[in-house]
Amino acid sequence: MTVSEAAELTRRFSREALVKGIGEEGVRRLRSSRVAVIGCGALGSTEAELLARSGVGFIRVVDRDVVDYTNLHRTHMVGEADAEQGTPKATACRDGVINIDRSIKVEAIIDDVDSDNVEDIVRDVDIILDGTDNMETRFLINEAAVKHDKPWVYAGVNSWYGTVMFIEPGRGACLRCLMPEGFEGRQASCDVIPAIGTVTTMVGSIAANLAVRYLAGDRPEPGVLYSIDAREGSIEKIRVERNPQCPVCVMGRYDMLARRPALGLLTRVCGSEAFKLRLTADAPSPEELSSRLASRFSWLISRPNYVKVITKEGVTVTVLGRRVVVIEGAANEDEARKAYNEVAEAAGMPVLVDAAPRP
Incomplete structure (x- = not known):
């Protein structure tokens, strides 16, 4: 850091x-953090915005989804233009952070x-924050964090209530200690989770605060679960003891990391009416897709990281990056598959037959 950069900081x-606990040294530490x-x-x-405003120097944001109107009441740094265009959430979040501080490096x-x-995502950072909406991904993050000795902050919201816990491998309980049954022992649900922006912001603020500290x-005390009742305005702190038989942080067993992801399968996105598909191979670049699809579809949006088209049946198909496809507006899986195949055939991508890829 140059003298002028230090002065500006x-x-x-x-x-x-x-602020006690931060000081000038803390500010410099935040700026050098990832x-x-x-x-x-x-x-x-919420977490990304607060970390950016706190001066964190590098922020990696990860999401497969796009912004829609149902996100606007609770999602920071997005607006109606993002919902209209179906901007990828990761892109919108990156742009929001850059708008706050252009000197922050955002990926x-x-x-x-x-x-x-997941291991590549967490390998070179100092801390991980949970902004997910499903337990499967959280258990996966927990295993990657423990394996690579990375602290992380678990956070979750449902209606007026939220939970947050700072997890530091080797110093206290991990997520599997808190939930010994693990992902396999939890009933899967794709119900829409009720949420209000005041609550998600409160929970995200507590999570970001722990990360900033x-x-x-x-260093916050690890293994303390914050149980938030936003309706009553109360926060209870519950001590979570490390499980001496924990398969993850004690025994070093990483079952979630060993599972291979489902590729080429059309599945419903939990908490929404959309469908998603993880491609078995990289799709053509957005620029190539745009040129191939422009003559076939009259309604098309092309951006550096995604291409979005609407089929003649009114179904929206968005190709994000080179590996993720989101289908919206389909009444069922058959309609979603048909819409995807219409786009795939025009773009030279694998098509689907009975939810399995065909080269």
Whole structure:
């Protein structure tokens, strides 16, 4: 850091430097820190925005989804234009962070988080923040964090209630200690989770606060579960003991990391009416897709990281990056498959037959 950069940092974060537990040294530590925010919806966008405003120097944001109107009441740094265009949440989050502070290095990854990529996502960061909406991904993050000795902050919201826990491998309980049955023992659900923006912002703020404390050198106590009742305005702290028989943080067993992701399968996106597909091979680049599809579809949006078209039946098909496809507006899986195949055939991508890929 040059003398002029240090002076600008001191000026910009002069109020933050006055805070006990941060100080000028904490400000410098924050600026040199690297963070991964997995999920860029209500929780993740709150966390990313607060980390950016706190001066974190590198933020990696990861999400496979696109912005729609149902996100606007609770998701930070997005607006109606993003919903109209179906902007990838990771892209919108990246642009929002850059708008706050152009000197922050932001990496946006438009992809599913699975056993193929989660270790690469967390390997070179100082802390991971949970902005996801499903327990399967959270258990996967927990295993990757423990394996690579990375602290992370678990966060979840349902209606007026939320939970947050700072997890530091080797110093306290991990997520599997909190939920010994693991993902396999939990009943899967794709119900729409009720949420209000005030609650997701409150929970995301507590999560980001724990991360800021850790990065500034004021390490929070690990294994403390914050149970938030936003309707009553109460927060209860519950001590979670490390399980001496924990298969993850004690025995070093990583069952979720060992599972291979489902590729080429059309599935419903939990909590929405959309369908998603993880391609078995990289799709053509967005520029190539745009040129191939322009003559076939009259309604097309093309951006550097995605292409979105509407079929003649009114179904929207969005290709995000090179590996993820989101289909919206289909009444059922058959309609979603038909819409995807219409786009795939025109684009030279694998088509689907009975939910299985055909080269």
